[in-house]
Amino acid sequence: MRYFIRLSYRGTNFHGWQYQTNAISIQEVLEKAFTLLLKNEIKVYGAGRTDAGVHAINYIAHINVNEEISDIPRLIFKANNFISKDIVIHNIFEVKNDAHARFSAISRTYEYRFHTYKNPFIKDQSFQTFTKLDFKKMNQAAQVLFDFIDFTSFSKLHTDTKTNNCKIIQANFTERNEQIIFTIEANRFLRNMVRAITGTLIEVGKGKLSIQGFKNVIESKDRSNAGVSVPARGLFLIEIKYPQRIDLK
Numbered sequence: 134m135r136y137f138i139r140l141s142y143r144g145t146n147f148h149g150w151q152y153q154t155n156a157i158s159i160q161e162v163l164e165k166a167f168t169l170l171l172k173n174e175i176k177v178y179g180a181g182r183t184d185a186g187v188h189a190i191n192y193i194a195h196i197n198v199n200e201e202i203s204d205i206p207r208l209i210f211k212a213n214n215f216i217s218k219d220i221v222i223h224n225i226f227e228v229k230n231d232a233h234a235r236f237s238a239i240s241r242t243y244e245y246r247f248h249t250y251k252n253p254f255i256k257d258q259s260f261q262t263f264t265k266l267d268f269k270k271m272n273q274a275a276q277v278l279f280d281f282i283d284f285t286s287f288s289k290l291h292t293d294t295k296t297n298n299c300k301i302i303q304a305n306f307t308e309r310n311e312q313i314i315f316t317i318e319a320n321r322f323l324r325n326m327v328r329a330i331t332g333t334l335i336e337v338g339k340g341k342l343s344i345q346g347f348k349n350v351i352e353s354k355d356r357s358n359a360g361v362s363v364p365a366r367g368l369f370l371i372e373i374k375y376p377q378r379i380d381l382k
Contacts, residue, residue: 134201137228137379138163138177138194143219145257145366148185150192156185159220160194166215167196170208180234180373181241182324186365188258193373195234201227232379240302242318242372245331245363248311259312260367266338268306268313274337274347275304275315278330285354287329297323297354318372325362333360 140163148156152164160177167175180193202208205225212222246259247266278301285297303318315331333350336342342350342360350358 134198135228135230135232136196136198136202136225137232137234138196138222139224139226140189140192140194140220140222142189142192142221143258144183144186144188146217146219149187150179150181150183159183162216162220163194166212170211170215171198171202173199178234180238181322183368183370184325184328184365187368187370188366189370191372192370193234193238193375195228195232226380228379232375237375237379238373239376240318240320240374241322241370242303242316242374243322243327244369244371245315245317245327246367246369247313247315249313250311255312257366258369260364262335264339266313266335267340268308268338270344271315271334271338272306274334274344275306275317277344277348277351278304278317280348281351283354284323284326284330284351286350286356286359287326287333288323288356289325289329290356294323299323299326316371328362328365328368329356329359332363335363336360 142159147159150159152158152160160179163177164175167177175196177194177196183189202225209222209225248255248259248261251261282298282300284299288297299322300320301317303316305316307314307316317327317330333347337344337347
């Protein structure tokens with residue numbers, strides 16, 4: 134039987150989602166918890182990698198079990214008391230056996246958060262910009278993303294992906310609670326893609342790169358032409374969408 138787990142985590146103290154031999158990860162914490170609580174070796178499969186320091190408001194993982202989980206609220210309660218205070222499990226629900234946290238997803242949405250003033254209360258969840266940025270121009274440049282599907286220019290080098298093609302569904306800057314939020318949704322993302330796009334759009338906002346120049350960067354399919362990746366601390370995975378048919382309920 135297969136269950137999806139909906140959770141959130143503050144990534145500051147973790148070296149990303151994926152299990153690592155020499156550093157603590159969210160996947161490792163969850164596997165240890167569910168193995169203990171369900172009294173079986175449990176492997177936790179995530180919706181995708183998030184890098185060290187990246188946060189998630191709505192993350193999905195799945196587990197396989199031999200028997201039905203009889204008391205899900207109690208399992209959630211016990212798991213939340215066992216795991217790190219930087220992770221919270223919101224829900225566990227049964228899905229079809231062929232539903233997969235990663236491969237069944239039809240889109241993912243990220244936010245990158247900026248602030249332009251010193252604020253010690255959000256410094257680990259937002260990127261402070263010391264240079265005045267033209268967010269209107271950055272918004273105009275972001276619309277160029279819809280004209281392309283090959284985002285090699287924003288991909289981490291030497292990855293094992295078979296294609297660098299992605300379909301951008303949403304990309305825009307908005308203001309919320311004295312922060313600037315860059316929201317981007319796509320059917321899939323390449324490693325480091327959101328942070329590289331954001332870093333390049335900052336070059337537009339600084340006036341160092343024109344909108345045509347931003348387009349030229351994408352067309353070049355060369356990572357060295359794009360801007361520096363922004364720090365992980367401002368990046369949040371906020372939503373993962375799935376077909377409705379995966380949920381047995």
